[in-house]
Amino acid sequence: xxxxxxxxxxxxxxxxxxxxxxxDPAAVRIIAVSKTQPADAVVEAIAAGVDAIGxxxxxxxxxxxxxxxGDTPWHLIGPLQRNKAKAALELFDxxxxxxxxxxxxxxxxxxxxxxxxxxxLIEVNVGGEAQKSGVAANLAPALAARxxxxxxxxxxxxxxxxxxxxxxxxxxxxxxxxxxxxxGMSEDFEVAVEEGATLVRLGRVLxxxxxxWP
Numbered sequence: 596x597x598x599x600x601x602x603x604x605x606x607x608x609x610x611x612x613x614x615x616x617x618x619d620p621a622a623v624r625i626i627a628v629s630k631t632q633p634a635d636a637v638v639e640a641i642a643a644g645v646d647a648i649g650x651x652x653x654x655x656x657x658x659x660x661x662x663x664x665g666d667t668p669w670h671l672i673g674p675l676q677r678n679k680a681k682a683a684l685e686l687f688d689x690x691x692x693x694x695x696x697x698x699x700x701x702x703x704x705x706x707x708x709x710x711x712x713x714x715x716l717i718e719v720n721v722g723g724e725a726q727k728s729g730v731a732a733n734l735a736p737a738l739a740a741r742x743x744x745x746x747x748x749x750x751x752x753x754x755x756x757x758x759x760x761x762x763x764x765x766x767x768x769x770x771x772x773x774x775x776x777x778x779g780m781s782e783d784f785e786v787a788v789e790e791g792a793t794l795v796r797l798g799r800v801l802x803x804x805x806x807x808w809p
Contacts (some may be wrong), residue, residue: 598636599643601801605784609795612788623788626670626777628798630655631805634662640801641667649691649796653679656686672755672777672796674728677701684713691716691755691777691794694730696738699746706748715742715749716777719756732761739765753777753793762791 596604602625610620626649627640637648637659648663650656651673660669668688675683675692680701683690693699693715706713717738720729730738735754742751753775754762762776779787781800788795799805 597643598639598645598801601803602640602643602645605797605800608785609788612785616789616791618788618791622793624794625801626672626794626796627801628672628780628796629659629802630798632798632802634659636802637663641665645801647689647794649798650687653683653686657682660686681705684711689714689716689752692718692728693738693742693749694718694720694728696741699738699742699749703746703748710748712748712750714752716753716755716775717742717751719754719758719761721756721758721761729755732758735761736765736768739769739771743769743771757787 605625609623613620613623624647625645626647627645628649629637630651647668647670649670649672656669669686670689670691671683671687672691675690675698677697684705690713694717702713717735718729719732719735720727721732739751742749751771755777757778762774766772766774775793776791777794777796778792779795781797784795784797
């Protein structure tokens, strides 16, 4: 099946999940994750109606984004190293993986001279697994407060997490209404939608199996 056909099938599944949860399908946005996929697959996805692209690695986006015309926003959904922050700002329109004060401070310092404001999400490691990136759930409110109080060039838009309750709690504590919840991938996006995801990060279900990347 083509990317367009896959996208239509996914949209039907999202609509059904929203129906079960009493949600509006328009409240769920698909982030097409093009990890290991070539630039022409990204072009095909955008032509089919995808309006956001997700990449895990800065270097992979650097190889592909110049080959993709238009202003479709690109989201960084993989871990961000401090030494890649400058390159990330040149390639991405949204960073979903702010997970520690050092990254927030680095992005703020780079953005301040130009006045650019970058939409960001806080990545939360709900399970507390050491091998995974993300701030611990109990430290997420403090990181969110730091963004709001000390990083005027970072616009907090939501959380990348697997726990809807945390987003609701943060919104209440920090008085930030309408936080996005980036949650759900190809294997579990319908459940994520039922639990409140507003962004779903979909790769294989749209593009097919991953391809070897140079």
